[in-house]
Amino acid sequence: MEKTPFIEIRGLRKVYKLGKEQVVALDDINLTIERGEICCILGTSGSGKSTLLNMMAGLERPTKGQVLYSGKDVTRFDERRWALFRQKNIGFVFQSYNLMAGLSGIENVAMPLMFRGMDKDKRTRIAKEMLREVGLGNRMKHKPTQMSGGQQQRVGIARAFVTKPKIVFADEPTGNLDSKTTTEVMELMVNKSRENNQTFILVTHDNGIARYADRIVTIVDGRIVRDEKNESIARTREEAACENSRESRRQADQEEDKVSAPIPEEEAAANMSTEGAE
C-alpha cells in the first residue's frame, strides 16, 4: 500500500467574487508535504500564496478541491472543529506578530495552552521555558509595546511552538524586520522545527529567506510553476539529520504526549494520526 502523505492538497481552487467579476486566486493546486519538511511557498504579492496558507489552516474555505492531513479531509470541518484542530496541531507566526497588547510575554506565549484548558501554573512554567529557549529569558514580563520588533517576533515564535504543534505556518514572518534580525528569527524557527521534527511552512515573497527551506514551491498567478529541492541546504540538513534525527524525534513525540490534554472523541478525530508520516 502506498503511504499516506502527511499533508496532501488535491485540485485546490479558490475563486473570489468581486462584484460581478470573478478572480481566480488559486487554481488546481496539487501538493504533498512530508512530516518534518521545511517548505517555502514563494510568490509575489497577489500570487495566491497567502490564500493557500489560509485554506490549509482552515481560515478560508476552498471553492473546490481538498486538503488532507494524513489522509483526512479537513475541508468540510466546521468552525469549532477547525479551532480544535488548530489548537492541537497548528502553530502560527505572523508578519505583524499579532501579540495581545495587554498581555505580558509569558501570558502571550501561554495563551494557546490556556485555550487547551491547561492549569495556570503549568502553562506559565512551559511558557517561561519556551521564552528562555528563544532567548527572551530577561524580557518575559514585558508587554509587547516594550519590546523591539525582533523581540516581539520571538515571542510570536515562542507562542507558535509552545504547544509543540505538528505544523507551523509562518506568513511573511520577517516582513517587518531588518536583515540581521531576519537571519536570527529564521534560524530560530528553522532550528526549532528541526529539533522537534515539525513541519514548517513558510510563505514569503523574499527569495533571500526562501533559502532556509528544504523545498521551495513557487506560485505565480495562483498556479504552482516550480517545485524544487533546495540543494544547498539539503546537504547540511542530511548531516544533521544523520546525527540526531531518531533521538530527537522520539523525544518530540513523548513531549507531545505530555503537553496534549486528554482529547475527547470528537477532537481525536480532528487530531490527525501520525501514521505513515515518516
Next chain:
Amino acid sequence: MKISDQIAMCLQNLSRRKVRTALTTMGVVIGTCAIVVMISLGVGLQKSQEAMLAQMGDLTKIEIYNYSGGNGEGSIPNLDDSVIEQIAAYDHVDVITPVVQADWGKITIQCGDYQYSEGIYGVYPEALEKLGYELKEGKFPTGKEKEYTLLFGEYGPFSFYNPNGNGEWYDPYGGDDPPVDIFSDPITISVGNQDMEQNTKQPEQHEASVSGLLIGDWNKGYETVYGAFLSIDQLYELYQEYDEFNGISSSSSAAFNPRKINYDHVYVKVTDMKYVDEVETKIKDLGYDTYSMETVRKPMQEQANKMMLILGSLGGISLLVAAMGITNTMIMSIYERTREIGIMKVLGCVVGDIRTVFLMEAGLIGLGGGVIGVILSFAISLVLNMLGGGGLGGMMGGYYYGESGAGQISVIPIWLVGLALVFSTLIGLISGFSPANRAVKISALEAIKHE
C-alpha cells in the same frame, strides 16, 4: 478554556478600559438605584398605610349589620344563633359574637346613689378576649358565672351619675376621679320601670360583680371606652324579667325566645388580614351588610400597587438606557478587539469561549452596577427616612389622624434587593448577547488583517 481563565480574561478586559467600564457601570448603578428607590417608596407607602389602618381599627374584624333584611320573610334569613354558628364554621373565622346594645331604660346598673348612664352590651363573654380587647384590671368573664357579671370599658366608672344630684359629670380626661369604685363598691343590676309614676312596686335589685376593666381603644370600638359588657344570656334574662315586670305579653317580644332573635350587629374576627375578603364575601352572599377595614384597605392597597408600578416603570426607563449603554460599550469593545478575537480564533480558541467571555463582561457590568446601585439605594433610603414625613407616606397618611404611618417613607425589603441584582445582571446579559454573537461571527482572517 477553564472557567477561571475566562473570568480572569473578562476582568482583564474590563480593567483595561477602566473609565469606560466605570461609566457604563454607572449607568446601571443609576438605573438600579432609580428602580430600587422608587419601589422602596411604594413599599414604604404600603407599610405606612397598613400601620395607619391598624390604628384606625382592627384589620381582621368584620362587622355585620342587619338593618336591611332578616325579617324572616324575604330571602335573607334571620340573623340568629343558627346563622352565627354557620358563620363560625367558615374557614379562617377566629371568633364571632353578636353585639346587642340593651334597649334604653330596660336595664339599670346601680352603685350606691349612682346610676350607670352608658351603653350596656350583651355579647358572648368568651369572645371578648379573642376580639383583641385588653384588660387594664381584673379578668375576662368566663360566661359560666351564676351571678350577673359585668366588664366595664376603661372609662365606664366615670359614666355613673347621681340622678338626684346636681348633674355633675366626671371627666376622665380632666383628671377627675370616678364617682364609684367598681371593684369595691356594691353594684346591683335591675330592670327598668316602664311607668315612672307608678312607684307602687320596685324591681328586684340583683347583686352583680365586676370581673374587670378594659383598656379603652377607640379603634376597637366606643364600647371599650365607655361601655359595659354583660353576657348575652344574662341580658335576655333581664329582658324577660322586664317584660314580666311591666306586664308585657311575652308573645309580642322576640326577647322571650332567644332562638328567634334577629341580631342586628355581629362581630366576626378572622385569623388573618388576608382572609377578610374571603369571609366577608361569604357573609355578604348570605344577604347581610358588612363593614370591615378591607373596604378601606383594598382601594388603598390598589392605589399603592399602582403607585409602585408607575414609580418602578420610571426607574425601569433609566435601566433601559443603561442597557443600551452596555450594548454600546460592548460593540465598541468588539471593534477594538476585532484583531484580538481573530488572533484567538487562529490560535485555536473555540468560539464558545469567546462568547462566554463577552457575556461575562456584560453580565459583570450589570451585576456590579446592581450591587453598587443597591448599596447606594440603601444610603438614599436612609437619607429619605431621616428627612422623613414629607414623602408619599406622609402625604397619604397625613389625611388620617394626622400621623405619618410607620414613619419610614422608603422601605427596601430583601426581595427587592434580590430582584434588583437579578434584574441588573439579566439586563447586562441581554445587552451583551448580540455583541457577543457579533464577536463570534468575526472572520478570523479579516480580523488578523485588521489594523
